[in-house]
Amino acid sequence: MLLIHCPYCDETLPEAEFAYAGEAHISRPADPMALSDEEWRDFLFIRTNARGPHYERWRHIHGCGRFFNALRDTVSDRFLTTYKAGEERPAEAKLEAAE
Amino acid sequence: MSRYRIPGMGRVDPAKPVSFTFDGKPYTGLRGDTVASALLSHGVHLMGRSFKYHRPRGPVTAGSEEPNALIGTSRGPGRFEPNTRATVQELREGLQAESQNKFPSLKFDIGAVNDRAYMLFSAGFYYKTFMWPRSFWDKVYEPFIRAAAGLGKSPTEVDPDTYAHRNLHTDVLVVGGGAAGIQAALVAAKSGARVVLVDENPEMGGSLLSDPAVRIDGRGSWAWLAEQLSQLRAAGVTLMTRTTAIGYYHQNFVGLVERVTDHLDQPPSGAPRERMWHVRAGQVILAQGALEKPLVFDGNDRPGVMLAGAAQTYLNRYGVKVGDNAAVVTSHDSAWYAAFDLVDAGARVSAIADTRDHVRTDLVDAARKRGIEVLTSHTATATYGRLRVKAVRVNPVRHGQVGAGRKIACDVLLISGGWTPSLHLFSHTKGSLSWDAESRTFLPNHKTEACQIAGAGRGLWGYGPALEDGARAGLAAVEALGRTSEPLAARVEGDRPGTGAIQTELPTDRSAGKAKAFVDYQNDVTAKDIRLAVREGMRSIEHVKRYTTNGMATDQGKMSNINGLMIAADALGKEPPQVGLTTFRPPYTPTSFGAFAGYHKGATFELTRKTPIDPWAEANGAVFEPVSLWRRAWYFPKGTEDMHAAVARECRATRASAGMFDASTLGKIEVAGPDATEFMNRMYTNPWTKLAPGRCRYGLLLGEDGFIRDDGVIGRLSQDLFHVTTTTGGAARVLNMMEDYLQTEWPDLNVWLTSTTEQWATVAVNGPNARKVIAPLVEGLDLSDETFPHMSVAECTVAGLPARLFRISFTGELGFEINVPSRHGLALWKAIHQAGQPYDICPYGTETMHVLRAEKGYIIVGQDTDGTVTPQDAGLDWAVGKAKKDFVGKRSLQRPDIVAPNRKQLVGLLTEDGTKLEEGAQIVLDPNQTLPMTMAGHVTSSYDSTALGRPIAMAVITGGHGRMGETVHIPMPNGTVKATITSTNFYDPEGERLKA
Numbered sequence A: 001m002l003l004i005h006c007p008y009c010d011e012t013l014p015e016a017e018f019a020y021a022g023e024a025h026i027s028r029p030a031d032p033m034a035l036s037d038e039e040w041r042d043f044l045f046i047r048t049n050a051r052g053p054h055y056e057r058w059r060h061i062h063g064c065g066r067f068f069n070a071l072r073d074t075v076s077d078r079f080l081t082t083y084k085a086g087e088e089r090p091a092e093a094k095l096e097a098a099e
Numbered sequence B: 001m002s003r004y005r006i007p008g009m010g011r012v013d014p015a016k017p018v019s020f021t022f023d024g025k026p027y028t029g030l031r032g033d034t035v036a037s038a039l040l041s042h043g044v045h046l047m048g049r050s051f052k053y054h055r056p057r058g059p060v061t062a063g064s065e066e067p068n069a070l071i072g073t074s075r076g077p078g079r080f081e082p083n084t085r086a087t088v089q090e091l092r093e094g095l096q097a098e099s100q101n102k103f104p105s106l107k108f109d110i111g112a113v114n115d116r117a118y119m120l121f122s123a124g125f126y127y128k129t130f131m132w133p134r135s136f137w138d139k140v141y142e143p144f145i146r147a148a149a150g151l152g153k154s155p156t157e158v159d160p161d162t163y164a165h166r167n168l169h170t171d172v173l174v175v176g177g178g179a180a181g182i183q184a185a186l187v188a189a190k191s192g193a194r195v196v197l198v199d200e201n202p203e204m205g206g207s208l209l210s211d212p213a214v215r216i217d218g219r220g221s222w223a224w225l226a227e228q229l230s231q232l233r234a235a236g237v238t239l240m241t242r243t244t245a246i247g248y249y250h251q252n253f254v255g256l257v258e259r260v261t262d263h264l265d266q267p268p269s270g271a272p273r274e275r276m277w278h279v280r281a282g283q284v285i286l287a288q289g290a291l292e293k294p295l296v297f298d299g300n301d302r303p304g305v306m307l308a309g310a311a312q313t314y315l316n317r318y319g320v321k322v323g324d325n326a327a328v329v330t331s332h333d334s335a336w337y338a339a340f341d342l343v344d345a346g347a348r349v350s351a352i353a354d355t356r357d358h359v360r361t362d363l364v365d366a367a368r369k370r371g372i373e374v375l376t377s378h379t380a381t382a383t384y385g386r387l388r389v390k391a392v393r394v395n396p397v398r399h400g401q402v403g404a405g406r407k408i409a410c411d412v413l414l415i416s417g418g419w420t421p422s423l424h425l426f427s428h429t430k431g432s433l434s435w436d437a438e439s440r441t442f443l444p445n446h447k448t449e450a451c452q453i454a455g456a457g458r459g460l461w462g463y464g465p466a467l468e469d470g471a472r473a474g475l476a477a478v479e480a481l482g483r484t485s486e487p488l489a490a491r492v493e494g495d496r497p498g499t500g501a502i503q504t505e506l507p508t509d510r511s512a513g514k515a516k517a518f519v520d521y522q523n524d525v526t527a528k529d530i531r532l533a534v535r536e537g538m539r540s541i542e543h544v545k546r547y548t549t550n551g552m553a554t555d556q557g558k559m560s561n562i563n564g565l566m567i568a569a570d571a572l573g574k575e576p577p578q579v580g581l582t583t584f585r586p587p588y589t590p591t592s593f594g595a596f597a598g599y600h601k602g603a604t605f606e607l608t609r610k611t612p613i614d615p616w617a618e619a620n621g622a623v624f625e626p627v628s629l630w631r632r633a634w635y636f637p638k639g640t641e642d643m644h645a646a647v648a649r650e651c652r653a654t655r656a657s658a659g660m661f662d663a664s665t666l667g668k669i670e671v672a673g674p675d676a677t678e679f680m681n682r683m684y685t686n687p688w689t690k691l692a693p694g695r696c697r698y699g700l701l702l703g704e705d706g707f708i709r710d711d712g713v714i715g716r717l718s719q720d721l722f723h724v725t726t727t728t729g730g731a732a733r734v735l736n737m738m739e740d741y742l743q744t745e746w747p748d749l750n751v752w753l754t755s756t757t758e759q760w761a762t763v764a765v766n767g768p769n770a771r772k773v774i775a776p777l778v779e780g781l782d783l784s785d786e787t788f789p790h791m792s793v794a795e796c797t798v799a800g801l802p803a804r805l806f807r808i809s810f811t812g813e814l815g816f817e818i819n820v821p822s823r824h825g826l827a828l829w830k831a832i833h834q835a836g837q838p839y840d841i842c843p844y845g846t847e848t849m850h851v852l853r854a855e856k857g858y859i860i861v862g863q864d865t866d867g868t869v870t871p872q873d874a875g876l877d878w879a880v881g882k883a884k885k886d887f888v889g890k891r892s893l894q895r896p897d898i899v900a901p902n903r904k905q906l907v908g909l910l911t912e913d914g915t916k917l918e919e920g921a922q923i924v925l926d927p928n929q930t931l932p933m934t935m936a937g938h939v940t941s942s943y944d945s946t947a948l949g950r951p952i953a954m955a956v957i958t959g960g961h962g963r964m965g966e967t968v969h970i971p972m973p974n975g976t977v978k979a980t981i982t983s984t985n986f987y988d989p990e991g992e993r994l995k996a
């Protein structure tokens, strides 16, 4: 059972309160109809599948209900940081150095 | 007093005899005994048969790592447990224990013929022997393997016991209550930190319990132990015995299983059998000691062959002499001390054969003083005896040459191949181990969690170093938590330091290929098997493990992993770390399913959601079905009606006059705010801008991939308020999807989403007389077709209750859905039921709802769609707002594979001979094609239709919309069924009845 920090509640809470919501920083195109089939395919299906630090979304579904972003290492399953939706992605190098 | 019990020794209580049975024979042990120690006190070593060869086996350890002495225990119906370790199970009055894997009896076992067929069962035998022919698997090989192999029998009755789950938060968790753990806990507690100390044994003390002669701080070790424990209690430390730390997870989360009642003669009523603790600790101190390894040589598994440390434990802790005449084969100093203790207690030890050339002179002197013959530079090459060891064959080794063998008579053979630091929990956290070339062991290296490792786990040996290291670890832990404490020193006299040599299988003068030199006792893996695996190309220890099953038994290789690795490394000519170490995984010891399940069983396995109308349904004889977590009325049988008859009657009554249905489980979401219309336009396929307040529309929700996710009728109550309904099972998913888009893609929209599923009770009234039924109850609304046509919604009063009234239909009949606040749901239902009596109103359940909707071709998302169905596929193109610039999934509707021809499309099916099709049945276009046939689709819905007087079905069929009137074929076990493709709208295709 991981402990996850919700940046909205500013509380570190058990994993059971949260739901994973896929890779982060993939914005829905403003005009999907303007995209080629290949561009749209990439938006729909192509993901980083990172081995190591991974920017991803979580939802505090059994808490405040907010979606937020996290940087989690997929090898160690360790959360390097969490941050609010819409915020700049933090540099992973800096976070790893701070480990 | 039993024959092998030594009065005055051990921690058992001679004044408290305990009776039990083993394979039906009565025995008496003492309070404090395990089943193993009690049986050994009667000279019984034979306790089981091995897994593959059915070889006779006795206990080789005195602890939870025991691979051989597995028994079934029982205490009445449902309370049978297989594969219990006799070395762990405490004696309780009336305990019934039985040996396993034997037929007809433990002493004469027919399966032991496997032992003669040794060559057949070598490494990889499953892969090689049972490959061909394939048809033999089900009939011959598998039954044979299952009958021949296997441990205990699974219990067949429901477990009547309860199992508890608890949370525990602490500053410091110490795992292991031996010398190091006790010192660590004491130092940590003196800092003021909350400390929990756990140990899997019935009492704290670890190896101190087996070493009473050692003196610490001027006292005997047992007196010192008692004093430390009282100090720990005084310092507020929580002491938990019979508690195994089974797994160590992220962020210092440790799972403990506490065995609460298995040791009690009479468990108190209501007490849980086991309790699982979910511990979150600031710091974890692992003081789990080390596990002794056997030596690997021919016949090292005969009953009476036992680890030297185990013999020492049986003697000192239980007062049981494991034999009268012992011999010792060892590569480690510790076995010498065990031999000394046995002699001092009155047993005879004829010889100690040590593999090493040089042994400490003080040990040699102490042995000779006790009349023990000392044989250095020796190997063991055989044992003798059938159900109990009678002799061991030892040979001198000079310059790598094994000399002539010599038989030494013995009734017990003590062996020791040294000790392995117990780092299982540390490995659970992916803490890395590094190979220490000097001690030839793996020691903890890089940590991933906030933990300390103390004592033998770090390769330290002897009480002095363990006590000192425990105190150091306790201090390090509290300092990491920002606290301070005092160092703690202890003075040890008569310590038993020791070193040893690590061996592969011992050298022999006989054919190594014929030796049954066991590495993994439980899985019957021999040294020869491991060398064979290497010869056959296995290079990594992970492959060797899977090929030979070494370390894959219930003891997870606690004793076999390192010996297996040493042999594999030797065979490969590499250093052990280059061959690798297998991964330790939780649980540390076998754990009952009950402990994991906890309270989540029976009625509390998952919650049951009930609607406000549920009590009426129950009182009126409804048969229920689960729908996601809801319990819904399925049908309402009358008298002796079966389901078929009841559903037919409900369908008829509804289409003839009026039916009523509890639709409260429908998901409901309120979409409110100035931008509600824009939000709805973006989420759903349909256009919403022009939908006037007071009107409804069927809404279709796609995923961004263009496939149908959900549907439901949506009513517009005002400019800025939509009442959205979803499928029963989809409610939470749809709200999550809406929240996702609203929060992360369109934060500019001023919209609020609120789940109102539980807030509204919903009653659907359908049938030609539906209006007449409800009209007398409705106030403030004209229900006529002119002012309140199909697809209208209004707020009004129904039966004196505030209501949202929809004129919609999921049956094809004139229909209304009345929503009232949940607390009024039952009152509304009763009022409608009363008002409907003149029209013989018929309460119906979900099955009738399904039939009626299928007759109209209305889809059920998740039944007629499966996540690969587009609006076009489902014939719902009309629900897609083509003029809208964008909505979720719109772009995907133009993807090449979505516009491709011959996608599976939803159609109706009518069988030629009136057979009712099976849902899920596969459909083919040509029944005469060769196997395997090309599937053209499958049946999604199938019902007996009362209205049509025949069965109807819906199906997805490739290119189905273009195949109207064509015949397809459904091959079934009893012959192929022919069916004609039709529209899905089977009943009243013009929709006249809606307008009634």
Ligand SMILES: [Zn+2]
Pocket: A006, A007, A008, A009, A010, A060, A063, A064, A065, A066
């Ligand atoms: Zn939150």
